[in-house]
Amino acid sequence: NSSGYGDHLEAVRLFADLGIRIVQVAYNTANSVACGCYETKDGGLTDFGRELIAEMNAVGVLVDLSHVGWKSTQDVVSWSKKPVAITHCAPAGLKNHPRNKTDEQLKLVADAGGFIGVTMFPAFLARGPKSGVEDYVEAIEYVINLIGEEQVGVGTDSTQGHDAEFFRWITHDKGCGRKLVDFGDVLELRDFERLGKFPNLTAAMEKRGWAARRIERVLGQNWISLLRQVWPA
Amino acid sequence: NSSGYGDHLEAVRLFADLGIRIVQVAYNTANSVACGCYETKDGGLTDFGRELIAEMNAVGVLVDLSHVGWKSTQDVVSWSKKPVAITHCAPAGLKNHPRNKTDEQLKLVADAGGFIGVTMFPAFLARGPKSGVEDYVEAIEYVINLIGEEQVGVGTDSTQGHDAEFFRWITHDKGCGRKLVDFGDVLELRDFERLGKFPNLTAAMEKRGWAARRIERVLGQNWISLLRQVWPA
Numbered sequence: 485n486s487s488g489y490g491d492h493l494e495a496v497r498l499f500a501d502l503g504i505r506i507v508q509v510a511y512n513t514a515n516s517v518a519c520g521c522y523e524t525k526d527g528g529l530t531d532f533g534r535e536l537i538a539e540m541n542a543v544g545v546l547v548d549l550s551h552v553g554w555k556s557t558q559d560v561v562s563w564s565k566k567p568v569a570i571t572h573c574a575p576a577g578l579k580n581h582p583r584n585k586t587d588e589q590l591k592l593v594a595d596a597g598g599f600i601g602v603t604m605f606p607a608f609l610a611r612g613p614k615s616g617v618e619d620y621v622e623a624i625e626y627v628i629n630l631i632g633e634e635q636v637g638v639g640t641d642s643t644q645g646h647d648a649e650f651f652r653w654i655t656h657d658k659g660c661g662r663k664l665v666d667f668g669d670v671l672e673l674r675d676f677e678r679l680g681k682f683p684n685l686t687a688a689m690e691k692r693g694w695a696a697r698r699i700e701r702v703l704g705q706n707w708i709s710l711l712r713q714v715w716p717a
Numbered sequence: 718n719s720s721g722y723g724d725h726l727e728a729v730r731l732f733a734d735l736g737i738r739i740v741q742v743a744y745n746t747a748n749s750v751a752c753g754c755y756e757t758k759d760g761g762l763t764d765f766g767r768e769l770i771a772e773m774n775a776v777g778v779l780v781d782l783s784h785v786g787w788k789s790t791q792d793v794v795s796w797s798k799k800p801v802a803i804t805h806c807a808p809a810g811l812k813n814h815p816r817n818k819t820d821e822q823l824k825l826v827a828d829a830g831g832f833i834g835v836t837m838f839p840a841f842l843a844r845g846p847k848s849g850v851e852d853y854v855e856a857i858e859y860v861i862n863l864i865g866e867e868q869v870g871v872g873t874d875s876t877q878g879h880d881a882e883f884f885r886w887i888t889h890d891k892g893c894g895r896k897l898v899d900f901g902d903v904l905e906l907r908d909f910e911r912l913g914k915f916p917n918l919t920a921a922m923e924k925r926g927w928a929a930r931r932i933e934r935v936l937g938q939n940w941i942s943l944l945r946q947v948w949p950a
Contacts, residue, residue, distance in 0.1 A: 487724065487749065491720065491891035491892065492891075492893060493891075493893045493894060494893060513749075513764055513765055514749050514750075514760075514763035515748075516720065516747050517747075519760070519763070523764055525760065527759075527763075528758065530752070530756065530758075530760075531746055531747065531756055531894070532746055532891060532894050533747075535890070535894050535895060658724035658726075658765060660725060660727060661726060661764070661768050662764065
């Protein structure tokens with residue numbers, strides 16, 4: 485969340501030097517830069533936000549729109565001089581949810597040279613808590629059918645090892661404000677309960693008939709291509 | 718500036734206990750709560766902003782709209798359950814400036830039971846750097862003619878003892894961003910170069926023919942009435 489930069493444009497370079505090279509413009513609600521996807525009224529990218537995006541472009545920090553609202557997303561895509569990403573989202577075409585992205589939103593980012601990371605968070609997938617790796621592969625394929633297979637990757641949004649307090653925090657505005665969403669019992673994706681289960685994902689891709697080229701791209705090559713464009717050499 | 722609260726609603730009470738009992742909703746530009754008067758597009762009060770204003774009302778912190786934009790001002794006036802204030806502003810009816818307030822804006826706040834503190838910052842007065850105490854009294858009288866003499870007070874905005882770096886900071890977005898305004902050479906109000914010169918102000922009020930009752934109200938009684946309504950006993 486760019487609110488971590490506070491009121492300091494110079495913090496972009498400092499944090500980048502410390503390793504923070506992917507930052508969301510806003511997280512769920514409003515900050516001084518833009519608005520999140522649960523904000524009642526999205527006022528769009530602010531004047532300060534424009535300067536912050538320019539600095540992120542200049543320093544080489546990937547601009548992430550995952551939890552950002554629609555008006556702010558449009559403003560950022562128009563304004564950013566480097567490709568942007570929705571690093572972790574699921575398609576609203578399969579499950580309607582404020583955190584999921586419509587075909588129009590996914591296409592806007594992709595048409596601007598951007599990247600879509602597909603999340604495996606079960607609440608955002610079509611079958612909800614019953615979802616397994618095969619549902620996740622279906623969601624990735626939905627996005628591929630929309631924007632092609634060269635700008636899509638894995639964006640797990642894994643919450644492995646987090647406790648109830650963590651989920652209380654992320655489901656409230658800035659942790660202390662109004663409740664934004666109720667995920668119910670948060671379950672891991674079936675057959676992908678831990679990050680060590682990546683081989684199950686590969687197997688599900690093969691089972692769905694994906695060519696090796698597509699699997700390699702989605703599992704990593706597309707991410708590398710994106711980061712080569714955005715991060716400094 | 719409410720951005721000092723960061724993302725912490727609980728900071729309102731903490732800071733109030735430490736003596737911070739007048740806080741601007743926004744300062745010149747956008748923050749996570751609202752937008753300032755130099756922001757290109759004022760998105761209004763955010764969802765978090767509503768919760769913050771409610772907390773300020775509950776704790777007893779005066780909501781200040783001096784550097785706040787028009788849309789945000791309207792939203793805050795509608796939302797706040799306690800009287801709000803523009804603690805330091807001059808009337809746009811005498812000098813057109815983004816920081817000055819139109820008759821409509823002054824009336825909106827007053828009609829809601831709020832308060833107007835009139836600033837003596839020369840750049841905001843009709844005769845600019847040539848202004849003296851008599852111009853300041855004229856500005857106060859303009860506001861009195863608009864909203865009566867019971868909701869108006871002195872809001873010096875004195876910058877006595879500040880250096881060039883201070884003025885560089887306050888004329889740029891969050892100190893580090895774009896330049897917002899150029900005040901030229903900042904001069905003190907003639908005959909009110911220091912806070913010790915209050916007697917000159919009283920004399921100028923008398924010279925203009927103000928009754929003792931009006932002078933007492935403007936010099937302090939109205940402020941006391943306001944703070945009695947807003948601050949806890």
